[in-house]
Amino acid sequence: MTPYMERRLQLSSQNGVVQAFQFPGGEPADAAAPRRPSRSLWDIIVHRRWLIVAFTAAVVAAVALWSYTTTPIYEATTVLQIDPERPRAVAFTGIPSELAPQEDIRFNERVFEAYYNTQYERIRSRSLLARVEAALDLNHHPAFANAQPGPAGLESYINVSQVKRTRMVQITARVPDPALAAAIPNRIAKEYIRAAGQEGLEVSEFATRWLKSALASLHSRSEGSSGTPATVDPYAVAAAVGGDLLRTLKADLSHLEREVARARTVYGPQHPKMMELEADLAYAKDRLDNEVQSELTKRLKELELSAQVRVANIKVIDAAERPRTPVTPNHQRDLMLALAGGLVGGLALAFVLELGDTTLRSAREVDLITQLPSVGTVPAIRGFTRRMLAPLDDLQSLVRENQLRPERIAGEAFRSIRATVLKRGAETAPRTILVTSAQPSEGKSFIAVNLAAALAKTGHPVLLIDGDFHQPVCHHAFDLEFPKVGLSTVLARGDAPASVIVPTGVSNLSFLPTGPRPADPAALLSSERLSDLLNDLREQYRWVVIDSPPVLPASDAAVLAPIVDGVLLVTRAHATPVEAVWVARDRLELQGAKILGLVLNHVRLTRDRYFYANYG
Known part of the structure; x- marks a missing residue:
């Protein structure tokens, strides 16, 4: 172990x-x-800043597209004052309830609410909206081209509501045409007021006919005509509309009629007592008839006068005006809300991803989670993509003192890896080093090439072997064509190593390419010739660096690991899952590999600012 x-x-x-x-x-x-180790809020925002920016930009772009392409909607409102009682023009005290003016109806809270709910439904009624639709010719208006035909279509464009704790009612229209937005609520108010006035006029006319019929019946009785019986009892009408005097006279008449009836059982028609009672009864009847006629005439004149000077209980407080700007979309408001929502959503998404992030992010996490020593942290270098290997000449120019800081740090990182590899002394320091990774695209070839270049700076001969038969890329670092001979021909045909090793242009650094890909790379690497080859190369070179395939997708690294002095495992920061590193580590150690440590590659200094912060 x-x-x-x-x-x-x-x-x-x-x-x-x-x-x-x-x-x-x-x-x-x-x-x-x-x-x-947990990360601070600011570190999470810095690490996920481009995700937050991209999410916010996408939300703003989507909202902007909607805001500038949607049909504008205009809104206008007419305010009415609807009183549950009409202002009194003439005092009424005795008209029956079905004919009484509304000031005599006492409204409690429940009746008040029911009254206004009734008015709302009347304003939204089909008959009223149909008159509005016909008056404005909405069926041929372009704004209603896609609307449901009939009053139901217009109802979807209006809203009727009460201003809280007032008698004000708002009629609001929301339509795509600004002129129509003002015309619809104004026309609805006009039709509603006219309908209410017509209803009051009909009530007044009915009451007038009712009183006139009562007067006609009274005249017929007084003249003693014997025609068709009157349909209206004038005395009943007088009792309904009259005051205390009428009720007193009617009571006196009833009393006299009872006295006369009792007297007839006692006295004869010519008896003085009987004649006196008959005279009193006739006088009472004449007085009652005169008073009924006077009361009915008075009420009729009052009703006719009130019809002429009647004050409506519905008034327009504010007529709707043509709106200048649409209520929706509001570009400024929409974009501000989109910006705020995008930032909040981006932050939430960043925190969710942070909670689910199972990748290695720092050298401290390498030590804690993988229990492997971190031998180096290589920052991301601008200008080289994830799958592109940096040519040595370009890398050497990038690490000059006058270049940008990440490149200087990259050079320092490779010197740190070199120092870690050589820290044990001449006899115990590894001389054959395998560079591999858990998964593809971790940057292992980049690390292998530049580690070999860093070792060559010590003045000792160094050999770089491209052992990745699956995706060989190291030859690109030296501007070489894909080789026709190399490691595969040495192992398979017994070619002399010296005949396939090529110079690199870097002092003290030689390169052994892969050569043609064999049918079974793992079987070729398992042959005794590879062990013999490495023993021979140890005598010629101080260090041999081997770039191998990743551990998980291929078995080549597991075959090479036991025959080298040490293995460097490369991981890509914020990309390599910890589980993949664990499996690769265990697979190598199961083969008896000596893992020198782990190199964390492609660390972004703007994300992981605690590395080399403010130094150099």
């Missing part, structure tokens, strides 16, 4: 339980197990 496996699996002296590190997606096996 390697020292690193011994360090990961420690027997607790207290309870005899094996302590194993768990990634912070679940609980650690022991309370003392290391946890992934």
Whole structure:
């Protein structure tokens, strides 16, 4: 078992339980197990800034597209005052309830609410909206081309509401035409007021006919005509509209009629007492008839006068005016809300991704989570994409002192890796080094080429071997064509290594390319010839650096790992899942590989600013 496996699996002296590190997606096996270091809010924002910016830009762009392409909607409102009682023009005290003016109706809260709900429904009624639609010729208006035909279509464009704690009612129209937005609520108010006035006029006319009929019946009785019986009892009408005097006279008449009836049972027609009672009864009848006629005539004149000077209980307080700007879309408001919503959504998305991030992000996490030493942190270098290998000449020019800081740090990182590899002294320092990664596109070839160049700077001969038969790329660093001979021909045909090793243009650095791809790369690498080849190369070169395929997709690295002095495992910051590193580490150690450490590649200084911060 390697020292690193011994360090990961420690027997607790207290309870005899094996302590194993768990990634912070679940609980650690022991309370003392290391946890992934948390990041501050600002670090998360800096790390995910481009995601936040992209999400915000997408939201703003989508809202802007909607805002500038949607049909503008204009809104206008007419305000009415609807009183539940009409202002009094003439005092009425006795008209029946069905004919009484509304000032005599006492409104409690429930009746008040029911009254206004009734008015709202009358304003939205089909008959009223149909008159509005016909008056404005809405069926032929372009704004209503796609609307539902009939009053139901117009109803969807209007809203009727009450101003709280007032008798004000708002009629609002929202349509695509500004002129129509003002015309519709104004016309609705006009039709509603006219309908209410017509209804009041009909009530007044009915009451007038009712009183006139009562007067006609009274005249017929007084003249003693015997025709068709009157349909209206004048005395009943007088009792309904009259005051206390009429009720008193009617009571006196009833009393006299009872007295006369009793007297007839006692006295004869010519008896003085009987004659006196008959005279009193006739006088009472004449007085009642005169008073009924006077009261009915008075009420008729009052009703006719009130019809002429009647004051409506509905008034227009504010007529709708043509709106100058649409209520929707409001470009400034929409864009500001989109910006705020995009930022909030981007931050939320960044935090969600941060919680689900299972990649390695820093050298400290390499030590804590993988339990492998971090031998170097290589920053991302501008100008080289994820799949492009930096030519040595370009890299050497980038690491000059007058160049930008990330490139200077990259050169310093490779010197740090070199120092870590050579830290043990001449006899124990590894001389054959395998550079691999868990997955493709981690930057292992980039690390291998530049590590070899850094070792060559010591003045000792160094050989770089491209052992990746699947995707060989190291020859691009030296501007070489894909080789026809190389490692595969040396192992398969027994070609002399000296005949296929080529110079690189870098002092003390030679290069052995892959050569043609064999049918079974793992079987070729497992042959004894490779071990013999490495033993021969150790005598010629101080260090041999081998670039191998990734561990997980190919078995080549597992074959090469046991026959070299040490293995460098390369991971890409914020890209390599921790689980992949664990599997690659365990697979290498299972083969008896000696892992020198882990190189964290492509670290963005703007994200991980705690590396080399404010130094140099």
